[in-house]
Every structure is written in C-alpha cells, then in structure tokens.
Amino acid sequence: MRGTTRTVAVAAMSAVALLAAGCGGGSSDDSSSTDAAGGSSGGEITVFGCNPQNPLVPQNTGETCGGDVLDPVFSKLVHYDSDTAAPENDQAESIETDDNQNFTIKIKPDLKFHDGTPITAESFVKAWNYAAYAPNGMYNGYFFEPVEGFGDLQCTGTDEEDPCKGAGKAKKEEMSGLKVVDDTTFTIKTSQKVSNLPVRLGYQAFAALPDAFYDDPDAFGDKPIGSGPYKLEAWNKEQSMVLVKNEDYTGDWPGKVDKITFKIYQEVDPAYNDVLADNLDIVTSIPASALIDDKYKSDLPDRNAQKETGVIQTMTFAPEKVSPDYADPKIRQAISMAVDRDTIITQIFNNTKVAATGWVSPVVDGYKADQCGEYCTYDPAKAKALLDEAGGFKGKQITLSYNADGGHKEWTEATCNSIKQALGVDCVAKGVVDFATFRAQIGEGKMQGIFRTGWQMDYPSIENFLAPLYTTGASSNDGKYSNPEFDKLIKDAAAATDEAEANSLYQQAEALLANDMPAVPLWYNKTVMGWSNKVDNVKITAFGTVDYTAVTTK
Structure with a gap:
C-alpha cells in the first residue's frame, strides 16, 4: 500500500x-x-x-x-x-x-x-x-x-x-x-x-x-x-x-x-496549522510552505522527525484505450526526461526527497541504482528530440491529476511547468477533491492523461515494488500495463531459491520498465x-x- x-x-x-x-x-x-x-x-x-x-x-x-x-x-x-x-x-x-x-x-x-x-x-x-x-x-x-x-x-x-x-x-x-x-x-x-x-x-x-x-x-x-x-x-x-x-x-x-482519532482534512495546510495551535497532535505530512528553509523545524522545535522510508512517488499514464495520446513509449520517456527532479526537490521539498533513478525503493534488498537510465535524467533537448521522433504530442494539452487533500498542488504544478518548458506542450495540473474520489476515478478507468501515484511498501521486498504494480492484471496496476516478458521474470524471480539469483531476475524485470515507461519514477520519500x-x-x-x-x- x-x-x-x-x-x-x-x-x-x-x-x-x-x-x-x-x-x-x-x-x-x-x-x-x-x-x-x-x-x-x-x-x-x-x-x-x-x-x-x-x-x-x-x-x-x-x-x-x-x-x-x-x-x-x-x-x-x-x-x-x-x-x-x-x-x-x-x-x-x-x-x-x-x-x-x-x-x-x-x-x-x-x-x-x-x-x-x-x-x-x-x-x-x-x-x-x-x-x-x-x-x-x-x-x-x-x-x-x-x-x-x-x-x-x-x-x-x-x-x-x-x-x-x-x-x-x-x-x-x-x-x-x-x-x-x-x-x-x-x-x-x-x-x-x-x-x-x-x-x-x-x-x-x-x-x-x-x-x-x-x-x-x-x-x-x-x-x-x-x-x-x-x-x-x-x-x-x-x-x-x-x-x-x-x-x-x-x-x-x-x-x-486510550484513544486515537483520525481527523479528516481536505488539505494538509489546515492540519499543520492545527498542530501549531495544539489542536491536532500529529500531522503525517508537512505542507510545501513549511518545508521551505526548514520552516517546520523552527515552527516545531524538537517536535519533528524525518526518516528514509519505503515509499516512492511516481506519475502513471492512463491506459491506452482511455488516453491514446500517451501510448507511444517515446512520448512517455520524453515526458520523464522533461521533469527537473532535482530543482523541484530543492525548491518545493527543501531536499526532503531523493530523485528516483528507478521504480524500486533503496530501502529494500535488491535495489539497483540507475535502472531508469537516461530517461530519469533531466535533459530538455533530448526530451524534445525524442518527442519529435515520436511525431509530437497529438493532444491539446498534457494533464497531471492529483488528489487535492494531500498537499500535492505545488509539486504537480512545478512538474507541469518543467514539462511545458522542455517540450513546448501545454501542461496543466488538475486537482481532484479528495483521495477517495481520486482513486475511484482511477479504478473506474475514468482518469485521463497522467495522474499522481505513490507506493508505500506492503512488505520489505523488491518484489513488492514491481509485482503488484506492473504485472498483468495486478491489483495496483493503474495503467493496465502488460508485458509477458516482465511477467515471466517476476514469476521466475519469486521461484528462485538463491537470493542473488532472485534479485538479478527482479532487476531484469525492472529494467524492462525503462523501455515501456508505464509510470515515471519521480522521487524516493524521506517521510517528514x-x-x-x-x-x-x-x-x-x-x-x-x-x-x-x-x-x-x-
């Protein structure tokens, strides 16, 4: 999850x-x-x-x-x-x-x-x-x-x-x-x-x-x-x-x-302000405004924590039949190369994230760096050339949807601006009222374009960052990605009794994702x-x- x-x-x-x-x-x-x-x-x-x-x-x-x-x-x-x-x-x-x-x-x-x-x-x-x-x-x-x-x-x-x-x-x-x-x-x-x-x-x-x-x-x-x-x-x-x-x-x-009350908020900023006023005891996410210049550390002296965790943030492309304009892997790769991860992490997250170079979190055994290769490296010129090679983007605009109650407005807008500047294609970040509605639209196949996705590991294994998300028919395969070669490698890896062999097979499967780019790796989380x-x-x-x-x- x-x-x-x-x-x-x-x-x-x-x-x-x-x-x-x-x-x-x-x-x-x-x-x-x-x-x-x-x-x-x-x-x-x-x-x-x-x-x-x-x-x-x-x-x-x-x-x-x-x-x-x-x-x-x-x-x-x-x-x-x-x-x-x-x-x-x-x-x-x-x-x-x-x-x-x-x-x-x-x-x-x-x-x-x-x-x-x-x-x-x-x-x-x-x-x-x-x-x-x-x-x-x-x-x-x-x-x-x-x-x-x-x-x-x-x-x-x-x-x-x-x-x-x-x-x-x-x-x-x-x-x-x-x-x-x-x-x-x-x-x-x-x-x-x-x-x-x-x-x-x-x-x-x-x-x-x-x-x-x-x-x-x-x-x-x-x-x-x-x-x-x-x-x-x-x-x-x-x-x-x-x-x-x-x-x-x-x-x-x-x-x-004796009692824990989860108070439901539509946005993280009011929750953060309630913690400052001692009207809420724990806020599990810090708004972008409080991350700038480590403001949250002075707001909450000795009452804050940061930890590297098994969480990755990605952007997933809607299934081809829902949004055919993104079907060509070259277009998806170009969009990935158009995202200036380092600048966004610095300016929006105050370096509380780490730029992702693949689809697996570094906290689990089997992680291999740079699985995404050049496609996760910001390069506007190569991104535009790759888009042109694919025949350009045929849609009116690129859309990046997010749940409005999770503090994602600033970074999605910054990501869209980066894509727009690099590719010369209009990009708009679109907020959906809350997480439940957002996930329902994805599950019902109604979400178009690109949408925010994140993965919090269910259990500590490289397999958990791959199989539930990208094997054919998997429960969290939001983009309906399907690659028989990927599926076989995942099954072979699960059956391997040698740890090194299993990890090697999982890594081979992950490398295939760079060719197809069903989802764009953005950053690994440092939970604050x-x-x-x-x-x-x-x-x-x-x-x-x-x-x-x-x-x-x-």
Whole structure:
C-alpha cells in the first residue's frame, strides 16, 4: 500500500530461519523517534487523516487512508519491526517450509477477535478464499495469486462489465492450496516455489476475519471487528475515524494511549496549522510552505522527525484505450526526461526527497541504482528530440491529476511547468477533491492523461515494488500495463531459491520498465512529520507511517 541507504536483507532467507525468532535493529536516523522512556500511558491523541477509498476491510483496502487505520486494528501472522521492517512472528507461532512451496502455519493458541470469538486456522483460510474469489471483488485478491488453485477462483469471461457471466464463471470458491489441519494449524501450497512468502504474511490482505464479516460484509466495512491493539469505535464519514485501546489484547505490541482519532482534512495546510495551535497532535505530512528553509523545524522545535522510508512517488499514464495520446513509449520517456527532479526537490521539498533513478525503493534488498537510465535524467533537448521522433504530442494539452487533500498542488504544478518548458506542450495540473474520489476515478478507468501515484511498501521486498504494480492484471496496476516478458521474470524471480539469483531476475524485470515507461519514477520519500506539545514518542516506521503503539501523551 508504503530513502536511500538502509537495506532490509530478507528476500530469500528460508522461512524457518527468518521467522523462528524475532529479529530487530536500530533506526538509521536518530531523529525518527523521541526518548522511549518519556511520556505516559493513557489519554487521547488526534491525527491527520483522509477519506478511505473503500470500506474498512483488510482484503479490500489497498491505500494509506484506510490502511493507516486498519494497521493497529488488525494483527497479522507476521509483524514488521517499526525501525527496520524486519519480519517477526505475531499471531503465528511458527511458519515452516522445507522447499519454499509447501508451508505449515501454526498460530498461537487462545487468540481472539475484538468480539471475543476465537481466531482459528479456519479464520485465515476462509478469509483468504473469500478474498481470492473474483466475484467478491476484493481489491487485494491479487495477493493470493501464488497459492495453488487461485486460477480456478478467477472469472474468465470477455465481458468487461461482468467477466463472470456464463462460461466465464469461476470454477471453484476455494483454493486447493489451502488446507485446515486443526484449530491452530493450516497449510499453504503454492503453484511454484515462492521464497519470500513468509515475508508477505504481515500485509493486511492476509489478516484473519471473524464470522461476523460473512454475516454482513457491508456493516463490517463500516465498523470492522479486528484483533489488534486498537478497536474501531466509530467512523464518522467525511469527519473522523475513532480507535479505542483493546484492553483484552494479549499480543506483544500493545497500545499506550486510550484513544486515537483520525481527523479528516481536505488539505494538509489546515492540519499543520492545527498542530501549531495544539489542536491536532500529529500531522503525517508537512505542507510545501513549511518545508521551505526548514520552516517546520523552527515552527516545531524538537517536535519533528524525518526518516528514509519505503515509499516512492511516481506519475502513471492512463491506459491506452482511455488516453491514446500517451501510448507511444517515446512520448512517455520524453515526458520523464522533461521533469527537473532535482530543482523541484530543492525548491518545493527543501531536499526532503531523493530523485528516483528507478521504480524500486533503496530501502529494500535488491535495489539497483540507475535502472531508469537516461530517461530519469533531466535533459530538455533530448526530451524534445525524442518527442519529435515520436511525431509530437497529438493532444491539446498534457494533464497531471492529483488528489487535492494531500498537499500535492505545488509539486504537480512545478512538474507541469518543467514539462511545458522542455517540450513546448501545454501542461496543466488538475486537482481532484479528495483521495477517495481520486482513486475511484482511477479504478473506474475514468482518469485521463497522467495522474499522481505513490507506493508505500506492503512488505520489505523488491518484489513488492514491481509485482503488484506492473504485472498483468495486478491489483495496483493503474495503467493496465502488460508485458509477458516482465511477467515471466517476476514469476521466475519469486521461484528462485538463491537470493542473488532472485534479485538479478527482479532487476531484469525492472529494467524492462525503462523501455515501456508505464509510470515515471519521480522521487524516493524521506517521510517528514510533526507533532503537538501534548504528545511524546512519535516514531516514523520504515513504511513511512506512525507507530501508534509507541505514542504517549505528556
């Protein structure tokens, strides 16, 4: 759903070695947290929030507005260390495999959902089958593709409105690769070897669901029943989402504050001003106006943090049938070369970003610099020559759309100005009212031209920056990119048992993106946050989120 020097070397370790015991490490940036000894438990905090795209169901949420809320509400089999993203067992007692294709999962006994019902092996298997069954329309269903039998749960019809019609109906409702052994044990068989499967299991798509979900999925989406350190007390649409501490939580990462309220804002500037006035406790993004000359550091002395995180900002081209004017890869490459990343990062972000040279964040093992080559280097003359070679831009103007509630106005306008000056083609940045509406237009195929996209890693792996975004039919493949050679390399990499071989194959797949340019890499994130005088121990995780189990009140 989430930097430049830190690596997380986990991609090809065996599941037994990886998850037999917890592993951790120190942060690479001492400014990412305050003294853990300070602060006190109890009290309430308020946080900058935004409108989720979908109902709050882990298997149907693939963006940060909903994901930030669901993370503390649902525990998963695996927990990621907040500093390093290193995986360690949470609800799983053990995850074992001898061949990276047959996995045995044992969950801890006596786990319970927030409604008091037990969490069993069946709670996972049933939820995963529901998510993978295409007619249910779960956004994160794609993540179960490695499981044997996934294809039988997919619709194969050619009707774009309803591929499940007639002969296109899914053959089965359950994957053959999932088996319940007993109340605390289930097995996974994948269609081919998947060396990093255990690492993926901390992503919210793999959360267990209670029986209450199947009784009324719509009601559950408004008030989910999870298993984490916090419970959703209320979702006041367009206003707030309120979490309260789960007093019955028995896991290793309990919350400290009693209540967390995500206040929904239409823009980040008012949220920032509320933090300055102590009317909001945490703002997870700093507006451009406060980044200039490090103004936020004087505004919030000792109450700000910056950390390199597994987040990348990109621009994605609408599918060819929606916006055919961008279909030629040379046009897309020319647009990429026309973006003066370094100047925008300096003038708009005050160097709190790092110019991207590829599609994979440097924080994960397997990252390779300069995968985009010359196409991510600002060169107005070459950009214009490449555009001319493609026959010029046939449309009236280039459009770059963004969600207006996320503080993206300044940089999208600056990016458009750079493109316009380099290519001699009019470029306009277009704001869409909020994130939910913005993502809905993309998902419905109504968004034209170019649109802002960002990726926050779901789990610490090079694969996560490639497969969900660019393989054919993937859940977050917003531009509907399809390249059989890319798909094959991704599958071969996932099956590789040697870490170096896997990384090499993933890197070969990434290099193909430079030829096709389905999305333009812009910059890697250094997440910057600020907080009020009323809270302590605000820690930025490796995913660019707040560790809500660490925050305390003063």
